Amino acid sequence: MIRPEEEWRAFLDQGRFMIQRSSSTGGYVFYPRVAEPGTGAQDLHWIEASGRGTVHAVTVVRKKDPAESYSVVLVDLDEGPRLMSRVQAVEPDSVAIGMKVVARIVREGDQPLLVFVPA
Amino acid sequence: MRPGFPRGEAAIVGAATYGIGKCPGVAPVDMAARAALAALDDAGLALSDVDALYTSAPYEALGGLELAEYLGLTPRVTDCNRTGGSAFEVYVQQAALALSAGLINCALIAYGSNPSSAAAKAVGLTRPSPWEAPYQPLAPVSSYALAASRHMHLYGTTRRQLAEVAVAARRWAQLNPEAAARGPLSIDDVLFARMVSDPLTVRDCCLFNDGAAAIVLVRRKRARDCAKLPIHVLGAAHAVTHREISSMPDLTVTGAALTGPQAYAQARVRASDIDLAMLYDAFTITPILFLEDLGFCAKGEGGCFVEDGAIAPGGRLAVNTNGGGLSCVHPGMYGLFLLVEAVRQLRGEAGARQIRQPKLALAHGNGGVLSSEATVILGVPDTL
Numbered sequence: 001m002i003r004p005e006e007e008w009r010a011f012l013d014q015g016r017f018m019i020q021r022s023s024s025t026g027g028y029v030f031y032p033r034v035a036e037p038g039t040g041a042q043d044l045h046w047i048e049a050s051g052r053g054t055v056h057a058v059t060v061v062r063k064k065d066p067a068e069s070y071s072v073v074l075v076d077l078d079e080g081p082r083l084m085s086r087v088q089a090v091e092p093d094s095v096a097i098g099m100k101v102v103a104r105i106v107r108e109g110d111q112p113l114l115v116f117v118p119a
Numbered sequence: 120m121r122p123g124f125p126r127g128e129a130a131i132v133g134a135a136t137y138g139i140g141k142c143p144g145v146a147p148v149d150m151a152a153r154a155a156l157a158a159l160d161d162a163g164l165a166l167s168d169v170d171a172l173y174t175s176a177p178y179e180a181l182g183g184l185e186l187a188e189y190l191g192l193t194p195r196v197t198d199c200n201r202t203g204g205s206a207f208e209v210y211v212q213q214a215a216l217a218l219s220a221g222l223i224n225c226a227l228i229a230y231g232s233n234p235s236s237a238a239a240k241a242v243g244l245t246r247p248s249p250w251e252a253p254y255q256p257l258a259p260v261s262s263y264a265l266a267a268s269r270h271m272h273l274y275g276t277t278r279r280q281l282a283e284v285a286v287a288a289r290r291w292a293q294l295n296p297e298a299a300a301r302g303p304l305s306i307d308d309v310l311f312a313r314m315v316s317d318p319l320t321v322r323d324c325c326l327f328n329d330g331a332a333a334i335v336l337v338r339r340k341r342a343r344d345c346a347k348l349p350i351h352v353l354g355a356a357h358a359v360t361h362r363e364i365s366s367m368p369d370l371t372v373t374g375a376a377l378t379g380p381q382a383y384a385q386a387r388v389r390a391s392d393i394d395l396a397m398l399y400d401a402f403t404i405t406p407i408l409f410l411e412d413l414g415f416c417a418k419g420e421g422g423c424f425v426e427d428g429a430i431a432p433g434g435r436l437a438v439n440t441n442g443g444g445l446s447c448v449h450p451g452m453y454g455l456f457l458l459v460e461a462v463r464q465l466r467g468e469a470g471a472r473q474i475r476q477p478k479l480a481l482a483h484g485n486g487g488v489l490s491s492e493a494t495v496i497l498g499v500p501d502t503l
Contacts, residue, residue, distance in 0.1 A: 005249060023150075030252045056269070056370075057265040057266070057268045057269045057272075057370055058265070058268050058315070058317075059256075059258065059261050059264035059265050059268055059317050059318075059319075060256055060314075060317045060318045061255065061315075061316050062260060062313070062314045062315060062316065070255070071262050072255070072256045072265070072316075073253050073265075074265055074364070074365055074370075081479070082365055082366075083250065083365055084250060084251045084256070084363075084364070084365040085253050085254060086254050096267070097268065098271045108253070111253075113253055
């Protein structure tokens with residue numbers, strides 16, 4: 001029995017960004033679940049994501065000094081699924097819709113976190 | 120497909136608000152009870168008439184049971200649905216169906232919440248999404264900001280156009296003695312207010328204040344004998360498209376694009392027939408999206424539609440005449456206040472903000488982060 005979130009986090013902890021794919025429909029799925037939304041296909045297996053994507057929408061959360069403002073983006077993965085993340089290694093104000101980005105796994109506290117940087 | 124709705128068979132016969140703005144020292148259920156009793160009084164009905172109860176308590180999962188107990192009711196139908204701010208439009212749909220079927224005879228829909236006065240921080244009923252929370256979006260404003268960013272990118276919608284929505288709401292609020300925010304507000308005040316989550320400033324965001332409301336519905340025949348002009352439910356449709364913003368199918372098209380056409384077909388009216396549009400304004404982007412999705416203008420033209428005070432008093436379309444969630448009241452779930460204002464306008468009770476002889480009103484509720492959309496069309500008896 002697949003344990004979607006637990007398995008995904010274990011992969012992430014090993015430095016691997018995985019998404020799911022249905023063997024029967026070929027559809028890619030993120031966030032991880034037990035069946036493909038819409039079709040209900042339960043034959044999902046893990047595959048390594050390309051990590052490539054495009055910024056679909058962006059906002060900057062404005063913090064009062066000295067805290068730093070940061071971006072919150074929706075990224076369309078090249079495989080199709082959309083997810084929320086942050087674009088790092090660049091000023092939040094320069095993150096724009098249409099920007100090509102690639103995934104990075106960083107550590108925040110003791111947790112691995114999936115973020116993106118400009119491609 | 121047939122519209123599948125008992126057009127006009129149910130009517131709102133009582134409507135009331137209570138404690139808008141600041142309501143300290145009491146519990147949310149106290150406020151809901153005050154509004155409920157005022158709405159029954161407005162209808163000329165009593166608690167003993169009520170046999171169906173619909174409520175969405177702000178911090179109590181079993182809120183339907185709580186309010187039934189508090190009021191001493193033994194309802195045949197009790198619901199405490201979790202579709203967020205749209206819950207009350209969904210209740211109108213469900214109550215109309217239950218009334219039409221003869222399952223119930225008198226429905227009470229009530230809500231109270233006092234987040235700005237509550238002594239202790241409320242315990243939320245929702246858990247943070249494990250797929251979004253690590254990125255620390257401000258809930259819920261960043262989700263709406265993401266939708267706004269996409270609308271601006273695709274259609275050239277501007278921050279100034281968003282500001283028009285806030286200023287129009289304030290101008291209506293200035294005509295409503297009950298509205299909480301009635302001070303002057305200019306386009307520049309909105310544009311240069313503190314940015315919260317781009318492109319939305321604090322003035323693009325709704326209030327978070329106290330308030331309670333209630334409405335009472337009965338069948339058409341009995342409605343004629345109630346105290347006030349009955350306001351009939353001509354159509355009611357609901358759609359859920361997602362929970363979190365990252366799963367919204369299209370950030371610029373809401374579920375209102377589904378519920379609008381259904382509700383119009385049920386009511387046998389068109390957008391151009393609507394005299395008053397009560398559109399859930401949690402943020403300035405939301406009325407723009409709903410004006411488009413509900414057919415008041417084409418997709419992408421919502422920003423242009425609201426320019427030059429077009430939805431302010433004296434504009435081309437009356438929108439959110441109570442001052443909306445932006446300037447009147449937003450205690451967490453605002454949907455019931457849309458319905459109360461629509462009833463007051465259709466009855467001609469809206470005082471200085473009264474629009475001229477309205478016959479048809481649309482109330483559109485929104486829940487979650489553009490997740491749950493529900494459209495109700497109301498009409499005076501002439502529209503039957």
